[in-house]
Amino acid sequence: MSQPTLIQYQQESGIAILTLNRPEKRNAMSDAMRAELVAILESVRQDRGIRALVLTGSGKGFCAGGDIAGMKVRMEADPATVGFNGWERQQGVHYAASLLLNLPVPTIAAVNGAAAGLGADLALSCDFVIAAKPASFTWAYIARGLVPDGGGMYFLPRRVGLPRAKDLIFSGRKVDADEALALGIADQCCEADELLAQALDMADRMSRGSRTATALTKSILNRSYEMTEHQVFAEGSKAQGICYTSQEHRASVQAFLDRAKEAAK
Known part of the structure; x- marks a missing residue:
């Protein structure tokens, strides 16, 4: 039996819709999911028929961050290999974020639920962020002894200013959809059942020109x-x-x- 795709991909009137598809894991980003994401983003970049992209998550979460199973493997690895393997893996993380940031079309994150750590960074890699009422954002890297590694130290200060970015990263506190809108993390806030329609409407409006x-x-x-x-x-x-x-x-x-x-x- 074939495995379900980890990134669902469809097009609607020239708008690419990418759905992170590990709902049982709140769409935590595994290495396999990231590889699928990179392959699709590279394809989108080269497709002149696509004029905008919407990124969302399946189930109750947008993206819970890095995959815990991958963290467990890292903890059990030979200490002599952890440093270089970690550096090598980071190159893949940064390449995915850079691809999304630099796509030649408008990109919209339709955040349907929790966006934590790498998931929050992934949302901010997009040009615009729409948060459904159940959405939340948190950068809890430091609580796990890590630094934000998915672009958060670049994207977040540009969204909310340096002192507020430090507050959110140092504390790791959760920000709900209404506060995300007030802080500038999100550009719009809406009911959950309106999220995809609003994201597609924004994608259409932002991509009508040349x-x-x-x-x-x-x-x-x-x-x-x-x-x-x-x-x-x-x-x-x-x-x-x-x-x-x-x-x-x-x-x-x-x-x-x-x-x-x-x-x-």
């Missing part, structure tokens, strides 16, 4: 905190030069000119 211009703009915005204004202007100039040559821009200008010509008659 895919080329959206991809180039996103690539610059994602790096803008680390750049000077001169660098942002320079990157923008190069991106605009590419946009001038795109079929989307040419078609849009031609449509505008045609409407102006008709109106002048």
Whole structure:
């Protein structure tokens, strides 16, 4: 009997929907699940027919973080191999987060339940976060003797500011959906039965424009905190030069000119 897929994938009107699918484990991220996620994200990145992506979880949880079974294996491993194996595994974690962050289309995390540790980092890797009322967020790495390793030390301060990010990471406290909205962790909050519809609506609204211009703009915005204004202007100039040559821009200008010509008659 074949094993169920760990990432369910479907498309709806050009919008990719990825569903983490280990409901019995609250969608904790195993190595096998991460490998499936990376493969799908690489496919999405290359598919010019996809204009947005929604990431959600099956069952009651969004993602409970790292897989406990994997942690147990690490505890029982030969101490001489733990350090390098851990470093190697981290490269896979960071590659998955980077893929999601840098997809050339708008991405929306539809957080249906608990997003803990790596799960919370995964949500913040997306451009936008919509939290259902049952959702919660927690960064409890330090309570387990670890540092946030899924991008939380990068994403969270950009969402809530440095002091508040330290508060959430040092304390590891749980943040419910309403507080997540107030703090800026989430961009919208809704009832559970409205979550996917709201996420798809946002995905549609954020992806109606030029895919080329959206991809180039996103690539610059994602790096803008680390750049000077001169660098942002320079990157923008190069991106605009590419946009001038795109079929989307040419078609849009031609449509505008045609409407102006008709109106002048």
